[in-house]
Amino acid sequence: MKPISKYTISFFFIVAFVGFVDAAYLTLNHFVGIVPPCFITQGCDVVTTSVYSKILGIPVSLLGSLYYLFMLVLMLYYIDKEDARAFKVMALMSVIGFLFSLWFVYVQVFIINSLCSYCLVSAFTSTLLLICGIHFWRATGLHVQTRDI
Template identity: 40%
Template sequence: MKPNLRISFFIIGLLISLYLLVSYSVYKGILICPNDGCDEVAMSPYSKIIGIPVPLIGVFGYLALINLSIFKIERFLTMTLILAFLFSSYLMIISIFIIKTLCFWCLLSFLIILITLLLQVKDKIKRINKKGFIDEQIS
């Protein structure tokens, strides 16, 4: 995956997280949502983890991913993407099976993480040479 495309995906994710954080913190509800699930998810007890709003965690996560992409720290980028995928999956499971609704913006953020992780893994596989070693020289 080209770094600029990956960074563009992460910037979209960052903007989604910022939008959700501002909507939740300032307006006490999601301003624009294509379905009714956003407010329900945002007002649920699962919208905070140890008192920290989930969108704030998303902001810091996407900032980390952007910086890792800019500075081409591939190993940490892959690990961070895996952690982001696990965290996003956890949140989607809670949304679907416990809260029993789906937030459009949360789903979009999950898809951004999923797509970039899959493309990152695909790129890693391409870099493996016949001996099974990763060739770090290939971009």
């Protein structure tokens, strides 16, 4: 495994923490029944109360909070144990998180026709985590194996 700089680890941790705070804020507002005010866009109320704001009755923001928390725990695990498997899991999870974010941005733009500032922050942080995840993937020497047919 190629060494991963402390700056990359710190950057990942900060980005995941920002994503967690953002998603946790939306989750708290959801359960309290408050629609958060938008700070750049003007569609937070439409997006956070739409039918797309829940999956099987679970707020998307709660799923996001759990995702970012999981990424933080994985990074803490790596820092403590220096186990490269944590990077492999983070790399794979970052792809999943990015694909979910991509879907939700699509929903906001093309279906709901409203943008939520907090949701865009989450999409941005998941994109940054994907970039880190690609770096982790390369550093751990993961290769996709194919079978001859």
